[in-house]
Amino acid sequence: MKNLVILGAGTAGTMMANHLNHHLKQPEWQITIIDEREAHHYQPGYLFLPFDIYSPEDIVKTIEEFIPKDVELIKNKINRILPTENKIELAGGKELPYDILIIATGAKIAPEETEGMKGSEWQKSVFDFYSFEGSLALRNKLREWEGGKLVVHITEMPIKCPVAPLEFAFLADSFFKHKNMRDKVEITYVTPLSGAFTKPKATQALEHLLEEKNIHIESDFAIERVDNENKEIVDYGGKVIPFDLLVTVPTNKGDELLERSGMGDDLNYVPTHKATLQSKEYNNVFVLGDASNLPASKAGSVAHFEAEILTENILRFIHGEPLKEEFDGHANCFIETGNSKALLIDFNYTHEPVEGSFPFPGLGPLRLLKESRMNHMGKLAFRWIYWNMLLKGTHIPFVSATMSESGKHYDKKTTNQSTIINQL
Amino acid sequence: METIINGFSIAVNEEGYLTDFSQWNEEVAEKLATEASIELTPRHWEVLKYLQEEHMKQAALSIRRIGKSGVVDIKEFYQLFPNAPLKTASKISGIPKPASCI
DSSP, X not given: OEEEEEEOOSHHXXXXXXXXXXXXXXXXXXXXXXXXXXXXXOGGGGGTGGGTXXXXXXXXXXXXXXXXXXXXXXXOOEEEEETTTTEEEETTSOEEEOSEEEEOOOEEEOGGGSBTTTSTTBTTTEEOSSSHHHHHHHHHHHHHOOOEEEEEEEXXXXXXXXXXXXXXXXXXXHHHHHTTOGGGEEEEEEOSSSSSSSSHXXXXXXXXXXXXXXXXXXXXXXXXXXXXXXXXXXXXXXXEEEOSEEEEEOOEEEOHHHHHTTOOOTTSOBOBOTTTOBBSSOTTEEEOGGGBXXXXXXXXXXXXXXXXXXXXXXXXXHTTOOOOOOOOOOEEEEEEEETTEEEEEEEOSSOOOOSEEEEETTTEEEEESSOBHHHHHHHHHHHHHIIIIITTTOOOTTOOSSOOOTTBOOOHHHHHHHHHHHHO | OEEEETTEEEEBOTTSOXXXXXGOOXXXXXXXXXXXXXXXXXXXXXXXXXXXXXXXXXXXXXHHHHHTSSSXXXXXXXXXXXXXXXXXXXXXXXXXXXXXXX
């Protein structure tokens, strides 16, 4: 019997277990998935928890209910990967051999990377919403906060779901308006990027929305430290931004397991071939989701598109066939803009988000890069899709793993240029 | 787009980054530095050379990586190239604008 081992039972790992369970059958193959946690969290829900839009029950389920019964689930801490010996060492010393390994250990916040971030004001006036605990603590704070300077802040890129902090700022605007206290809150959006987003067309649209909602933007801010005493964030260039409530996205890092195993880069992400999802160092190791160093968004939609392509590549690998160089960095994200509206963006490694319709060219019903209620309904419906289709590896109708250019309004010149650069 | 430096036509993109590294030389760097109100000292040159070497190795550049490079710490990097040091230094060294992953 051969062993395929998946590390991590989050969005990416669970999807792979479900996909591969259809193809790799006992007694020839045993699929094993390892995760030390009990619960599976719907991470996009962390954005809504602080505003009492979702409650904890909406976003937490057990890991077991999404793992097929033929797949063995081991709930144990992983000590390290021994990639030259094709073995996993669990906490306690037990070893597990593998023929194929899939790393899906994700990314998480590392506030300790920034001086003072986890200081005396942590979870008093300094919060994150990238962890369940952080998001819940922030909810309790927002329920009673009386206003002042709200600073929404990104420490450094890359981060999971790079649009989430913007969404947080938009939802905060909407939240305080509904509480009739918007005039008591000054919202500032602080980013290390030179604008609201990394891609020009989306930046334009998003900066327009920030202005419309009276959210001030501070760009090119590389934080050096959080000053807990004076309640300020200070950047390396000496810029100082005062806050009464700081909602920060700390540095994101891959799991320490990769550091212990000597397989990660300086942020513990695994160097991975961006089109095949194979590890750059070990042929029988594959990486998907937030754990890789791919220049794509760290987002559930990306893991979903990757999973469809990786399933095929694993089958090809088993049959000794060349891998398909097919993953194009496809990401599809709803951006909540408050007041029950949302934007939708659809893009990949070479094509920036533009206006248009999705998924049916010319018809929609979803609008790209434009605010609409239908997009917001899409975002809310997505939670159902996540629990009932996405994790189970069910193909989402009309949405392909690689990005479609139909129905998108590209400026011809820009598209050609970016394509050429990519080919070079 | 093109810009004229010392009588030579240099290809740049709309943000002023060189699109052909072979057109870069020290005079081009001096001119781009002056445009950014920076007077290049030997310390600046060490950092610029380091950025070029990393770029040739196809390493993704970030403030964090430069801070850990041993060539310059982040504080000094900001003193040398104020405001947005990575972008300014990349432009002067003739390499593309650093891509922040999304």
